[in-house]
Amino acid sequence: MNKIEQIQRWLADNGQDIALITDPKTIQYLTGFYSDPVERVLLMAIFKDQEPFIFGPALESEAIKDTGFSSPVYGYLDHEDPWVMIADQIHARNTDDSHFAIEKSQLQVERLEALQQVLPNADFSANLTPLIEQMRLIKSADEIEKLKIAGKWDDFALQTGFEAVQVGKTEDQIAADLQYALMKNGIMELSFPSLVQAGPHAAEPHGATSENKVQNNQLVLFDLGTVWDGYISDASRTIAVGKPDEKSMDIYQVCLEAQLAAQEAAKPGITAEELDKIARDVITKAGYGEYFIHRLGHGMGMSEHEFPSIMAGNKMELQPGMCFSIEPGIYIPNVAGVRIEDCVHITEDGCEPFTHTTKELRYIEQ
Known part of the structure; x- marks a missing residue:
């Protein structure tokens, strides 16, 4: 049973007629086609007993077909009303009042209201998000191989970043050096903006790389990610400049x-x-529990953050094929911040990391 057939089975089992997919990453997961349409509309309709279709900007139509998607592809021009055209295609296939399943975590309210206006008798109460999360939860061997390759490029980025560190150099300059090295090697897409934080600035776990300059005798935190064939990497390391x-x-x-x-x-x-508790207990026992202020990890795959969260309250048992980060951090304001992260995949008897850069503290002598 392929991915689209799994959704069709779920529709039939749950009394639903049509699934409307609006998240570009989900469309990529189902078809291999990815585009960020920004303000334009990209939608995939999956019927429980008919072939699906993709509807999107006319300028994307040929690219969608080039992926090998063999079902109908409909394009619209910028001056046309996409919602009316989508409703026309649905009515052409389905004349009854329909039950629609939507990705409630992804569909914007404004777009839901547009659908309700052109499909006034439709029921949009069913949530497709849990099914998509479960489908993407267990990675195939092919997906894991892509994540491994992305991880190798993350190791390359980390090593390049370490070599770029110099006292007096800004975080922005170091990030630019490592990103340029990736681009020269054909890696044009990052999972997220490269994060380089020196000294006390690293105590802001969701801070941003800045004009802050590296000083001697401090720690420098790196959090980097690359993309390989639609799959991401994510790793963090912290190094020492001089003697902190x-x-x-x-x-x-x-x-x-x-x-x-x-x-x-x-x-x-x-x-x-x-x-989560295993890592948190180590940090709490050492007296730093109040400074570990986020979950231990997040799922990953085609997106930087996916299901599940590795955190207190989540009683989900780990299974082979699950992929997620393990990234404890300690952040003491005005002092320093440390985060060490590998993303891993669960095997039959343990786990394997996607990145292999040493986690022993590396010293940069200046």
Whole structure:
């Protein structure tokens, strides 16, 4: 049973007639075609007992067909009303009042209202998101191979970034150096903007690379990701420039112990919340629990953040093929921040990381 057939089976089993897919990543997962249409409309309609169609900007039609998608593809011009045209195609296939399943986590309210206007008798109450999350949860061997290749390029990016570090150089300059090296090697897409944070700036876990300059005797945090054939990598490392103070060195060693403990424990049968607790207990025991302010990890694959969350309260048991990050962090304001991260996939008896850059503290002498 292929992916579209799985959705058709779910529609039939749940009393639904049509699934409307609006997330570009989900369309890519189902068809191999990816485009970010920005303000334009890209939609895939899957019927429980008829062939699907894709509707999108006319300028994308040939690219969709080039993926090998053999069902109808309909394009619209910018001056045309896409919602009326979508409704016309649905009415041509389905004359009854219909039950629609939508991706509630992805469909904008404005677009739902547009659908309700052109399909006034339709019921849009069914949520397709949990099914899509479950389908994308367990990666195939082919998907894992793509994630491995993305991970190799992440290792390359980390190494290049380390070599670019110099006292007096800005975070922006270091990020530019590593991104240029990736581009020269044909890697044109990143999972997210490269993050380089030096000294106390690294205590902002969702900060941004800036004009902040690297100084001697401080830690520098890297969080980098690349994309290979639609699949992402994501890894974090923290290195030392000169000889940082004892507090910085201590939080590094505690964070490393937590990351290694969780990665060693990741295997089929353990729950997501149990894995989070293993890392969190290490950090709490060392006296830094209040500074570990996020979940241990997030799912990953075609998107940087996917289902599931590795966090307290999630009792889902890990299964072979699940892919997620293990990234404890300790962030002490005005002092330093440390995060150490590998993304892994669960195997039959443990886990394997997608990145292999050493996690022992690396020193850059200046």
